[in-house]
Amino acid sequence: MKTKTILLASRPKGLPTNEQFQFDTLDLPAPAAGQVLLKTRYVSVDPYMRGRMNEGKSYIAPFTVGEPMAGGAVAEVVESQNPALPVGSLVVGNLPWQEYILSDGKGLNPVPADKAPISYFLGLLGMPGLTAYFGLLDICQPRAGETVVVSGAAGAVGMVVGQLAKIQGARVIGTAGSDEKVAYLKQLGFDEAINYKTTPDIAQALAAAAPAGVDCYFDNVGGPITDAVYDLLNKHARIALCGQISSYNDTEVPVGPRPESKLLKTSAKLQGFIVGDYYSRWPEGVQKLTEWYSQGKLQFEETITEGFDQIPAAFLGLFKGENTGKAIVKVA
Amino acid sequence: MKTKTILLASRPKGLPTNEQFQFDTLDLPAPAAGQVLLKTRYVSVDPYMRGRMNEGKSYIAPFTVGEPMAGGAVAEVVESQNPALPVGSLVVGNLPWQEYILSDGKGLNPVPADKAPISYFLGLLGMPGLTAYFGLLDICQPRAGETVVVSGAAGAVGMVVGQLAKIQGARVIGTAGSDEKVAYLKQLGFDEAINYKTTPDIAQALAAAAPAGVDCYFDNVGGPITDAVYDLLNKHARIALCGQISSYNDTEVPVGPRPESKLLKTSAKLQGFIVGDYYSRWPEGVQKLTEWYSQGKLQFEETITEGFDQIPAAFLGLFKGENTGKAIVKVA
Incomplete structure (x- = not known):
């Protein structure tokens, strides 16, 4: 055929x-x-x-x-x-x-x-959901009351990250690229959602949304949003480095403020990962995601x-x- | 008085x-x-x-x-x-x-x-030695046969890092700022030592010194040396971010190639730290360093x-x- x-x-x-x-x-x-x-x-x-x-x-x-x-x-x-x-x-x-x-x-x-x-x-129950599950729960390990920022929050991974962080009892801030996405994130239970395309000063908006600083950052995007989050990190912050969609189409290596001094001052951890790093634990992840989904805790x-x-x-x-x-x- | x-x-x-x-x-x-x-x-x-x-x-x-x-x-x-x-x-x-x-x-x-x-x-038995001990052994965790790069290798922290990495059986490459320091590092047992001030192409020199790539990086310096090391990282590389002396006197935020994509591709971990993060484990560190020193394993x-x-x-x-x-x- x-x-x-x-x-x-x-x-x-x-x-x-x-x-x-x-x-x-x-x-x-x-x-x-x-x-x-x-x-x-x-x-x-x-x-x-x-x-x-x-x-x-x-x-x-x-x-x-x-x-x-x-x-x-x-x-x-x-x-x-x-x-x-x-x-x-x-x-x-x-x-x-x-x-x-x-x-x-x-x-x-x-x-x-x-x-x-x-x-x-x-x-939700495949690669993106598992990426959210392991990146947030294994790398970031948010605790109740901590502040979690997710960039690309209205994407397949980001929307799961935010909901998982809420399940952990964290305060969750998402960035996304349209007012419709922002409205959707609020509906999902995000505490704050920022339209990075229309916000004149993303650093100021993030600072206002995270008055207690940022404990966990799940980064799907990179670039200026990430620069701004690095300035808000609390001591012992954890960063799950999942994607850099803002630079995937760059033809030259993107340049920006060096992050090392900010990570050093806060004893922050930045961990790059792909979901394949957790291959042996996929069944655990699928089971937990399926459970939360069947309980109505994940949309x-x-x-x-x-x-x-x-x-x-x-x-x-x-x-x-x-x-x-x-x-x-x-x-x- | x-x-x-x-x-x-x-x-x-x-x-x-x-x-x-x-x-x-x-x-x-x-x-x-x-x-x-x-x-x-x-x-x-x-x-x-x-x-x-x-x-x-x-x-x-x-x-x-x-x-x-x-x-x-x-x-x-x-x-x-x-x-x-x-x-x-x-x-x-x-x-x-x-x-x-x-x-x-x-x-x-x-x-x-x-x-x-x-x-x-x-x-050796104080703050710098403990910084080397915890940064290398807790964050980098080098295994026998792996390649470890140390920047600022002839400083108080770096020289201990390199010797500890040799004790772990790793291949050790150090960067330093004079031929005298390079000679000293060789004498300490470093496998390779590079004078970053006189080497025309630091990236090329590091690549030549690390033909199997870099598994662990202990960074005291930051800047172009660090940029070059990021390009050599192996999968699951570990970076202990200890100092950034190259930028301590900068009056503006230093700018450089964004590292995130490199850390993402390799599922690398970058951990900022200060020795105070390990305060509760200082006695362990002093005891081990004293033991190795008394055995003649640390100069x-x-x-x-x-x-x-x-x-x-x-x-x-x-x-x-x-x-x-x-x-x-x-x-x-």
């Missing part, structure tokens, strides 16, 4: 455009013994993928030019030569951007559709784009701040 | 000069019950004191203009109305820059003169200036890199 696929056509310089993506058609043989044919249901687009479009070593291998893009996806088994994965099974895994995929089943995990909408296994939001052909547009939209919560493409 | 003292005359802008120090004479009454009269024997001058000369909150309260400068010193009890501190006792503590000091004994610790030269309780070097009046000059010399190892003033 044939399947549509989306290849990396070229490596972007700066902000990616549609030119980096090439639609193509692949021939897929029928599944051999042990194999299954998957039909893609939901595709996740995530900021970290921008890093994989570059050449060179990062925490994850780069995409190959001329090969399919890939990432988190939920898919359904539509043909099976593998008794462990009968037709109708729903799975989640790192999959190529294709409508149909031939798989030997390795690296696929079952999707318990009775627990939550199946797309949530790409969000989740998705921005769903429809149609396989819209995957590149949904991805490019991440860098324009188009999504509130998880950016997802519904394929079928 | 009368004693000489050195007051903070004014707060420096940028590099301090002799103008910031004012010699004065104080009247001291005879010791009352519970008090002792101390005669200062050795005074420690340390880079961190520069921060205390500024106004404003840091990890330690600022010095007061018109009041004596103060810091680590070893002193001898010469008159006593305190049975716990008989005449002839040697003590170490945070003391004003005075030839004689009236003290109630609080905050003073005994100096076991049988263990090491008494000035070492301001260096120590001092640059000793003679005379109370030379304290300001010895302090100012720190920022010209005049000292190898601990800068000490021998007063009496």
Whole structure:
């Protein structure tokens, strides 16, 4: 059979455009013994993928030019030569951007559709939710009454971070890029939410929102918001360094005020991490997130784009701040 | 009786000069019950004191203009109305820059003169040694075969860091500011030592010295050396942020390449600290350092200036890199 696929056509310089993506058609043989044919249901687009479009070593291998893009996806088994994965099974895994995929089943995990909408296994109960869980609870370890700042708070990771911090009893301040996102964060229970695009002085606004200083900072963004938070750190502050979306499209190394003296004065910890660092603890994280979700303590939001052909547009939209919560493409 | 003292005359802008120090004479009454009269024997001058000369909150309260400068010193009890501190006792503590000091004994610790030269309780077996001990062994936790970089390696803290890292079985690279210091570091057992002042390309030199990348970085200096080390970090690198002497005299916030993306890619940890964070574990640290010293596994070097009046000059010399190892003033 044939399947549509989306290849990396070229490596972007700066902000990616549609030119980096090439639609193509692949021939897929029928599944051999042990194999299954998957039909893609939901595709996740995530900021970290921008890093994989570059050449060179990062925490994850780069995409190959001329090969399919890939990432988190939920898919359904539509043909099976593998008794462990009968037709109708729903799975989640790192999959190529294709409508149909031939798989030997390795690296696929079952999707318990009775627990939550199946797309949530790409969000709240998947990589972004786990990123929030381990970054906040393992690195930041907020205590009741402490102040937590989250940048990119209306994104898939940030919105979970803020709610988890509230569950811990912390005061939570989020930054986001539109009044709608700010209103949504307030509705989620954030104590303060700041529209960094319209606030004339982000440093002043953060200082006003954090009169007792900042104990924990979960950084998805970097740049001037981060500079301002560093000035507010309390003694023994903890910073989970999760993303730097403000600089992912920079073509030169971004320059800014050196943070070291501020981190030194406060005996602060700054820990870079990716969710893969916690791979062995994922089951614990999924279990806790599922529990809080089933208890109504965690809400989740998705921005769903429809149609396989819209995957590149949904991805490019991440860098324009188009999504509130998880950016997802519904394929079928 | 009368004693000489050195007051903070004014707060420096940028590099301090002799103008910031004012010699004065104080009247001291005879010791009352519970008090002792101390005669200062050795005074420690340390880079961190520069921060205390500024106004404003840091990890330690600022010095007061018109009041004596103060810091680590070893002193001898010469008159006593305190049975716990008989005449002839040697003590170490945070003391004003005075030839004689009236003290109630609080905050003073005994100096076991049988263990090491008494000035070492301001260096190897005092604050700098403990700073090296906790920063390296608690934050960096180097393992055998890993690569450790130490900036400011020929200073009182750095030279201990490098030797402790060798005791742990690590490969050790130090940076220092003269060929004499580099030669000294080699003699101490450093695997590589780089004169950052004469090396045309510090990034290239560090990369050549660390072909397997950098697992641990103990930073006393900051600035371009640190930028270069960040580019060499291995996955899960640990950085102990101890000092930033390259910027202590800056009058504006120093600017440089933002480090966050580099720390994120490597899941690196950067931990600011001061030795006071480990106050409860000081006895452990002193015991281990004393043990290694008595076994001949730790060497120590001092640059000793003679005379109370030379304290300001010895302090100012720190920022010209005049000292190898601990800068000490021998007063009496």
